[in-house]
Amino acid sequence: MDKLIKSISESGAFRAYVLDSTETVKQAQVNHDTLSSSTVALGRTLIANQILAANQKGDSKVTVKVIGNSSFGHIISVADTKGNVKGYIQNTGVDIKKTATGEVLVGPFMGAGQFVVIVDYGTGNPYTSTTPIVSGEIGEDLAFYLTESEQTPSAVGLNVLLDENDQVKVAGGFMLQVLPGASEEEISRYEKRIQNMPAISTLLESEDHIDALLSAIYGDEPYKRLSEETIGFNCDCSRHRFESALATLPMADLEDMKDKDQGAEIVCQFCGTKYQFNQNDLEAIIRDKA
Numbered sequence: 173m174d175k176l177i178k179s180i181s182e183s184g185a186f187r188a189y190v191l192d193s194t195e196t197v198k199q200a201q202v203n204h205d206t207l208s209s210s211t212v213a214l215g216r217t218l219i220a221n222q223i224l225a226a227n228q229k230g231d232s233k234v235t236v237k238v239i240g241n242s243s244f245g246h247i248i249s250v251a252d253t254k255g256n257v258k259g260y261i262q263n264t265g266v267d268i269k270k271t272a273t274g275e276v277l278v279g280p281f282m283g284a285g286q287f288v289v290i291v292d293y294g295t296g297n298p299y300t301s302t303t304p305i306v307s308g309e310i311g312e313d314l315a316f317y318l319t320e321s322e323q324t325p326s327a328v329g330l331n332v333l334l335d336e337n338d339q340v341k342v343a344g345g346f347m348l349q350v351l352p353g354a355s356e357e358e359i360s361r362y363e364k365r366i367q368n369m370p371a372i373s374t375l376l377e378s379e380d381h382i383d384a385l386l387s388a389i390y391g392d393e394p395y396k397r398l399s400e401e402t403i404g405f406n407c408d409c410s411r412h413r414f415e416s417a418l419a420t421l422p423m424a425d426l427e428d429m430k431d432k433d434q435g436a437e438i439v440c441q442f443c444g445t446k447y448q449f450n451q452n453d454l455e456a457i458i459r460d461k462a
């Protein structure tokens with residue numbers, strides 16, 4: 173089970189979230205059958221969304237849209253404040269690695285575009301905020317969003333590591349934020365530590381990467397673990413929901429599906445689940461509609 177840990181420095185001036193998102197990204201890869209670069213790009217977006225959702229209070233939903241103009245197409249993800257995230261990438265088949273090192277490439281294939289965050293508090297008035305894609309590596313794009321749009325200086329590191337068969341081995345990351353009241357001296361200590369931090373992929377490969385991340389962030393400084401939350405890939409789609417969606421189609425389309433296609437298959441774009449509606453099901457929907 174994946175987890176997100178919230179922590180705060182004893183001085184109260186810095187807070188950090190650290191995440192293990194391995195199962196989340198494994199599930200996304202299984203659901204969408206993604207190749208290497210697409211797996212990492214989608215995985216990083218899901219982790220970014222888990223961080224943003226954890227940053228919200230109450231019962232709300234956070235949508236992240238990474239809208240680049242290159243190979244990946246759009247990456248769309250939705251998370252709630254109960255630890256659930258779902259998402260998809262338009263092009264599941266991007267598979268580009270550096271020849272010498274085998275490193276999976278992401279940023280160069282995102283292209284230029286926008287990093288869009290939509291927060292829905294359930295009031296019917298979602299709040300949308302957009303910043304440009306900075307590097308397309310997602311972590312930097314999220315840090316830029318938090319610093320520019322939410323006016324909170326933030327450092328973010330997140331990544332997805334694959335094994336030799338391009339299957340997800342480990343995924344996770346961190347977000348560190350400076351809170352009001354931090355002294356210049358304290359800020360420069362944290363900055364120096366973040367700059368000298370081992371690569372996020374090295375930390376993720378540690379035996380316990382949650383501990384490795386926390387000690388890389390705080391060094392010797394005292395801090396408190398505030399909470400540990402369970403997170404995971406879960407889609408809220410259902411047969412009932414798609415049945416309702418079918419019922420909104422024009423009658424002629426439904427008749428065509430029943431008589432010409434002899435049934436319909438609907439695939440949930442967020443999780444890949446397939447729902448079959450046979451002629452009897454469609455007949456019932458048509459009858460209810462009429």
Ligand SMILES: [Zn+2]
Nearest residue numbers: 407409440443
């Ligand atoms: Zn679904």
